[in-house]
Amino acid sequence: MAKRIFGSTPKQDGFRMPGEFEPQEHVFMIWPERPDNWRNGAKPAQRTFAAVAEAIAKHTPVTMLVSNAQYANARARLPEHIRVVEMSSDDSWVRDCGPTFVINDKTHEIRGVDWEFNAWGGLVDGLYFPWANDNAAAQKICELQGIDSYHTEGFILEGGSIHVDGEGTLITTEMCLANPDSGRNFPAMSKDEIENTLKEYLNLEKVIWIKDGIDPAETNGHIDDVACYVRPGEVACIWTEDPENPFYEAAQAAYKTLSESVDAKGRKLKVHKLCLTKKPCRLVGADTIDTATGAIPREEGEIAIASYMNFLITNNAIILPQYGDENDALAVQQVQEMFPGYVIEPVRTEEVAFGGGNIHCITQQQPKV
Amino acid sequence: MAKRIFGSTPKQDGFRMPGEFEPQEHVFMIWPERPDNWRNGAKPAQRTFAAVAEAIAKHTPVTMLVSNAQYANARARLPEHIRVVEMSSDDSWVRDCGPTFVINDKTHEIRGVDWEFNAWGGLVDGLYFPWANDNAAAQKICELQGIDSYHTEGFILEGGSIHVDGEGTLITTEMCLANPDSGRNFPAMSKDEIENTLKEYLNLEKVIWIKDGIDPAETNGHIDDVACYVRPGEVACIWTEDPENPFYEAAQAAYKTLSESVDAKGRKLKVHKLCLTKKPCRLVGADTIDTATGAIPREEGEIAIASYMNFLITNNAIILPQYGDENDALAVQQVQEMFPGYVIEPVRTEEVAFGGGNIHCITQQQPKV
Numbered sequence: 001m002a003k004r005i006f007g008s009t010p011k012q013d014g015f016r017m018p019g020e021f022e023p024q025e026h027v028f029m030i031w032p033e034r035p036d037n038w039r040n041g042a043k044p045a046q047r048t049f050a051a052v053a054e055a056i057a058k059h060t061p062v063t064m065l066v067s068n069a070q071y072a073n074a075r076a077r078l079p080e081h082i083r084v085v086e087m088s089s090d091d092s093w094v095r096d097c098g099p100t101f102v103i104n105d106k107t108h109e110i111r112g113v114d115w116e117f118n119a120w121g122g123l124v125d126g127l128y129f130p131w132a133n134d135n136a137a138a139q140k141i142c143e144l145q146g147i148d149s150y151h152t153e154g155f156i157l158e159g160g161s162i163h164v165d166g167e168g169t170l171i172t173t174e175m176c177l178a179n180p181d182s183g184r185n186f187p188a189m190s191k192d193e194i195e196n197t198l199k200e201y202l203n204l205e206k207v208i209w210i211k212d213g214i215d216p217a218e219t220n221g222h223i224d225d226v227a228c229y230v231r232p233g234e235v236a237c238i239w240t241e242d243p244e245n246p247f248y249e250a251a252q253a254a255y256k257t258l259s260e261s262v263d264a265k266g267r268k269l270k271v272h273k274l275c276l277t278k279k280p281c282r283l284v285g286a287d288t289i290d291t292a293t294g295a296i297p298r299e300e301g302e303i304a305i306a307s308y309m310n311f312l313i314t315n316n317a318i319i320l321p322q323y324g325d326e327n328d329a330l331a332v333q334q335v336q337e338m339f340p341g342y343v344i345e346p347v348r349t350e351e352v353a354f355g356g357g358n359i360h361c362i363t364q365q366q367p368k369v
Numbered sequence: 370m371a372k373r374i375f376g377s378t379p380k381q382d383g384f385r386m387p388g389e390f391e392p393q394e395h396v397f398m399i400w401p402e403r404p405d406n407w408r409n410g411a412k413p414a415q416r417t418f419a420a421v422a423e424a425i426a427k428h429t430p431v432t433m434l435v436s437n438a439q440y441a442n443a444r445a446r447l448p449e450h451i452r453v454v455e456m457s458s459d460d461s462w463v464r465d466c467g468p469t470f471v472i473n474d475k476t477h478e479i480r481g482v483d484w485e486f487n488a489w490g491g492l493v494d495g496l497y498f499p500w501a502n503d504n505a506a507a508q509k510i511c512e513l514q515g516i517d518s519y520h521t522e523g524f525i526l527e528g529g530s531i532h533v534d535g536e537g538t539l540i541t542t543e544m545c546l547a548n549p550d551s552g553r554n555f556p557a558m559s560k561d562e563i564e565n566t567l568k569e570y571l572n573l574e575k576v577i578w579i580k581d582g583i584d585p586a587e588t589n590g591h592i593d594d595v596a597c598y599v600r601p602g603e604v605a606c607i608w609t610e611d612p613e614n615p616f617y618e619a620a621q622a623a624y625k626t627l628s629e630s631v632d633a634k635g636r637k638l639k640v641h642k643l644c645l646t647k648k649p650c651r652l653v654g655a656d657t658i659d660t661a662t663g664a665i666p667r668e669e670g671e672i673a674i675a676s677y678m679n680f681l682i683t684n685n686a687i688i689l690p691q692y693g694d695e696n697d698a699l700a701v702q703q704v705q706e707m708f709p710g711y712v713i714e715p716v717r718t719e720e721v722a723f724g725g726g727n728i729h730c731i732t733q734q735q736p737k738v
Contacts (some may be wrong), residue, residue: 002449004449024599071505071509089436125417136440143454144454144513
């Protein structure tokens with residue numbers, strides 16, 4: 001029911017990646033379990049993932065992909081209306097290892113793009129080894145849904161490193177996609193070649209490059225902690241006026257770049273400001289995280305990347321991270337202002353930040369056609 | 370999307386198990402891999418399963434459930450129109466470990482019955498240990514399809530031990546369901562209690578008991594090697610007039626019992642005769658089957674249970690085992706005569722017989738509603 005497409009690209013075949021704000025059919029998540037990444041045997045993370053799934057499921061059907069070992073536990077801990085399907089994985093970041101879906105507006109078809117995945121940098125700068133299960137996830141998800149897919153053999157990309165407007169423009173960071181130390185395509189491929197590959201597989205005319213993200217060590221600065229599309233012509237960008245904030249410089253620079261950018265349609269971008277947490281989110285319980293060969297050692301009190309930007313847009317709802325921070329309410333207010341008429345679903349997600357990401361990182365939407 | 374139903378039964382809720390000859394939506398199979406059951410690392414069996422899947426897929430969509438370890442191999446060896454989905458298992462007999470689907474003719478709903486599965490007899494008479502993955506298969510398949518299910522906790526049944534006419538009558542064997550040495554429900558439950566449970570979960574009025582099946586050692590005499598429903602009021606039964614045939618007595622007795630039976634609607638059954646192989650099918654390559662603790666030792670030349678009866682009826686087609694035996698063509702002819710207008714798809718399946726079953730044992734249909 002699902003085949004691999006060889007010898008053409010989505011652009012050639014009339015498919016485009018829609019904006020996250022366009023209608024969605026389904027959202028995928030992967031159940032967290034590895035005790036060398038998630039504190040306390042992943043039990044607090046599992047509760048948080050369940051809460052996120054439940055919030056999404058008010059708006060869009062959710063499938064939770066779960067290892068065989070955790071299947072019965074996940075089934076018991078999730079509400080019945082969440083579909084639970086067995087799938088092996090190496091961790092739980094389906095935004096990055098899952099497929100990017102592209103749609104054809106004329107034929108109403110959907111296809112997947114199965115990017116090469118190397119755990120954020122492979123043997124050069126990756127976060128764990130091996131990553132074979134995660135690299136197989138995109139194809140398995142497409143098969144599950146009976147969706148044909150393209151495979152960009154040799155071209156590495158994580159879904160969290162891109163955002164699109166669905167009308168020909170993509171935003172990303174140089175820290176991730178054009179960084180010689182990131183263990184991905186650059187410099188074996190030039191920046192132009194990378195741009196052209198993105199343009200072919202996502203059907204784009206223009207790529208807007210922001211210099212830096214805010215987590216050089218983990219995802220190498222994924223865009224989804226920094227900025228996103230609100231609608232065509234309008235983006236949100238993290239913002240702080242506090243020079244003591246560890247993300248002050250990156251936020252200022254990203255805001256400046258976006259404010260000066262013109263998209264594929266010739267529109268000057270409107271940029272909405274989204275606050276950062278007042279205080280950094282700091283890891284608690286590092287001593288309950290297992291030590292394992294090849295995993296990054298974790299220290300009590302280290303800064304966990306906790307960006308309000310890492311939300312999921314799904315069918316006129318925003319599933320929004322909250323951290324128990326003084327700015328939680330401000331983030332809700334700002335997001336509501338940039339998305340008028342949307343339902344905001346705030347969910348406490350420090351546990352996801354402790355593991356290295358947030359709501360956008362642990363979800364992957366399948367658009368409606 | 371899929372919930373467990375507690376506190377009621379299919380009969381109470383207006384659901385019935387349809388006959389296999391009724392319209393089908395989908396067929397499930399499980400990819401064979403264990404080298405202690407399948408000769409030559411399961412490679413010949415995998416080719417045969419692929420051929421069976423392809424024959425079915427001409428008539429009904431097929432999902433192949435595959436372990437993570439074999440996923441890429443199965444995907445590569447199967448045609449693209451077969452859906453491949455990861456699922457852990459202990460072996461590949463989805464007829465027996467998968468759900469039995471029941472439908473509601475008024476509401477057009479479908480539900481699953483998730484029987485307890487104990488590998489054909491548990492620690493008393495089972496064929497392997499452990500069987501936890503297989504016991505979880507029925508629920509996983511229901512979840513995958515978003516189908517609610519009943520769980521008969523404590524009541525053990527394999528799908529291969531029953532056949533129904535969809536109009537209130539079931540046929541089964543005492544050798545399997547009412548045998549104190551079979552490691553299942555009897556004698557902890559009486560024959561009446563077992564009948565009543567079947568009646569509640571499959572919506573029946575009558576159970577017709579045949580005494581023996583033909584494989585006491587393996588499935589304890591599953592009905593699906595002996596007889597099946599062709600349509601309401603008509604059954605097929607294995608038949609031989611050769612007293613040297615190892616299944617002569619069982620066949621004669623089953624034929625006699627069925628010929629004298631009256632169904633729930635008061636119809637005297639019409640019984641179609643189906644030949645057995647001329648010569649017994651004998652295991653070749655026993656030395657290539659791994660030895661493993663708890664698995665049954667296999668001997669070169671031992672008789673493999675090879676019944677033409679073990680076919681699948683699917684959407685006006687019959688996927689029919691062939692063994693390279695002199696009677697292969699006769700079996701095709703007899704099946705065509707009892708199923709006029711059906712497409713007969715003969716497939717060579719000695720490899721499945723070597724593993725302990727045949728086409729009916731390795732398939733499970735999801736009826737259309």
